[in-house]
Amino acid sequence: MPPTHTPRRVRPATDVARSATLAALTAGTRRGRATSTAFLGVMLVGLSFALVGLLALIVFMFAEGGGRLSLTLLTEGPSTINPGGAGYRPAILGTLWVISGVIMLIVPLGVGSAIYLERYARKDRWWNRLIELNIQNLAGVPSIVFGILGLAFVARGPLGLGFVAIAGSITVAMLVLPTVILAAREALKAVPPSISDGAIALGATQWQTTRRQVLPIALPGILTGVILAVARAIGEAAPLLLVGAVNFITFDPSFTSRYTTLPVLIYNYSTRPQDEFRVLAAAGVIIMLVLVLAMNSVAVWLRNHFETKYREH
């Protein structure tokens, strides 16, 4: 007698077989072929909506702000008196400080967490499952909530760092940490088990195996994840609005000083009445677009270059 309980894997297969047979009866017909072509057209329209949107954004920003592009954008600070000569210098430096802080935090913490979860954690322990669930949830928390957290605990409260660049770093690091952990885990998962199994069989400890065998292989994937997370962190404005980045500063910021970042200053400029500020804001957007494109290209190159090297058969 056939089993009364159909295993889960079989159900989709039988559904599929049923619908495939039905579809096969119409596939060869002229109507079937026409529908096929029409659908291909619909898909391409859908895809091009997104790509055209992206292109329109880039072209529009270049058109608005392109005339303003010059070295002064990078070397001059903001100026209320002379918007024509203003630039983004403190914001660029501020972004650099904040991002370097973010990198210093997310690389050890993110990779460390991923290594723990992938290679050390016993899945049956409830606390490990809680940590996993927690990270997946954190990845979806709105960025502004991290701003509230930063305001309450980092800038004020127990850490009490004040509204300085390092507070911004910590806030943004907390925001992108889950993304790094998830990407690093994927990279670690992709390493063929045979490599670590072999090392352990030969007597290596877990850490020796991880450090010398698994990590080097997973490194490009981890790096890709870090670069994409950093690209996102550079563009974050909302949480930093709450942690003190809304400033007019003309001096060069440092880790422990007041600061502003590129996206926040762009937003600031866009709210000012003079027309020159609108052009300036668009020019700032161009700088950010160039940054994002550059970082994504590096990440993609890394991924393509190392992708096929260690794929298991």
Added chain:
Amino acid sequence: MKRSSRRLSAVTLAVLLTAAACGGDSGDGDGLNGDVLIDGSSTVGPLTEVAAELFMNEEEFSNVRVTVAISGTGGGFQKFCIGETDGNDSSRPISEEEAALCESNDIDYDFVQFANDALTVLVNADHPAECLTVEQVSQIWDVGSTVTTWGDVDDLDLPDDWANEPLTPYGPGTDSGTFDFFTESIMGEVGQIRNDYNDIGEDDLAAVRAIEVDRGATGYIPFSYYQEAGDAVKGLAIDGGDGCVEPTPENVRNGTYKPLGRPLFVYFSSSALSRPEVLAFAEFYVENALEIAELAEFVPMTAEQQEEARQRVANLVGG
């Protein structure tokens, strides 16, 4: 990680940390150095920014770091009264609660006026009206207002096609000092306003844009934004009881543009002024206030107001 890359990252870390520590200095030089921190109103902020810029352009002050933040007048007072900032840009006088907070933290302060402002009531450039009385403005904006078309406004002479034009009010959010001042001057109490106006938040520019395209729109914005606004909007004259007075710099300075003329201050604390760099900034600001206001497109003070400002700074330092 391989040993070599770990060493490299340790070195990089050390370099970055050293650079961070060194970056904290404002550099050496012959002049003053230090930090001056001003926070507060988004109306006064641009004025102080201009002051800060000119100040730091001076050779002797080029090592002082002046930061101007914009948390709003109230938010700024919170920080000022716990000693976090040296000065508070204010578009309204300090409130009782805020004064109590300052007192409980032993902050001795005074306000220094640096410019004047004329809150301008705007309508579309094609709008036939030229002047509104305070009563009419209040009728439009008050709590429970039933004014939905321009024809609903009492005693307003309008051609027929305008009488049916829907009246859409735009105003800043409740966070704004401009909001506080407007509601208090016109309606008599802070926060007393109809609850169905279009809230543009902190972005005064948005009101201008809205009024440019919407014939029946109206709003109120600081004078500096009105200066920049161009010809698609019109600033109405206001009748505060003595006839229609237009929003011009002269009328604000001679006090006839009422009740929407207001002084703009920075509150300083005496402890902050005891530091040479803050005092230098405050004195520079006062001495050059007239030029600064012109540059920032605000209404400059009168000579008497400037003299009084000098006095207040001197008293704060001495006292």
Added chain:
Amino acid sequence: MTRGNDEPGAGVATRRPLVPSRPRYGETVIRGLLFSCAALSVVITAGIVLSMIGPTISFLGQVPIGEFLTGTTWAPSFATPSFGVLPIVVGTGIILVVSLTVAVPVGLLSAIYLSEYASPRVRRVIKPALEVLEGIPTVAIGLFAFWFLHPLIKNLFPFLGDWRSPFSVGVAGVAVGLLIVPLVASVADDAMKAVPRSLREGAYALGSGKLAVSLRVVFPAAISGIVASIVLAGSRAVGETMVVLIAAGAGNPRLSFDLTEGVQTMTAYIAGRATGDIPVGTLAYDTLFAVGTLLFTATLILNTIAIRFVRRFRELYD
């Protein structure tokens, strides 16, 4: 363990258990360090909850929760304040609906194309392009919506409403939709790629064409992952701040479903309040945290649902 003299194998050299000859303290230390890295995420979540809970409780002590959740006028700072949160919840809801209306068709169609139809060379170009879209700063998208999309949509669809305001929640929704397309596309693409080749090959063997295989075989088989992609994208849309701040403005306190007006969302309210003018410690300031709690809860629910679906699709085929 040694064997007794009478048992089989007696006389074999004693075997020691396979344990390290010296205790490896370093390993334990490393394990502890790594664990604390991972546990940090729990600390962060605890921090988020803690930072909001105090003021929220204080707020709810003064405003009954019924009035908060069902009131239709949101005016916390007026002289006669009103604390009904529905207008800003509806604002967020409109953004959610409009953005998903844009992103779900575009994203799913793109995903089907990428996973079933595109050649590897085309994939190598389009996937990075979508990643670039995902990486564009939200400030840029907000400004793009405000300066370019608004006049464009206003001219294309003048009948949608009054168009009196330079802000429009409909335009902001379209911009957020554009922003979340890559999220839908990549998660749905992963889900479809995870469907075993055998299912597809079986269908082809039975004579199906590509269209049938894609829509009737792969798509239903990957449905958990596809649902997950939609829910994740929805959660992202709910949490978006900068685009709505710039393009939807701050809105007005009344409940409104007008797509052509500005409407305030929960996120824009928080951003506005925290950088604005309200004295810390007052009831009006506490509303920031109350709304923050509401927002956090909403995205938590959405994310939990999405995670369930992701788990299911991973389970089926891993």
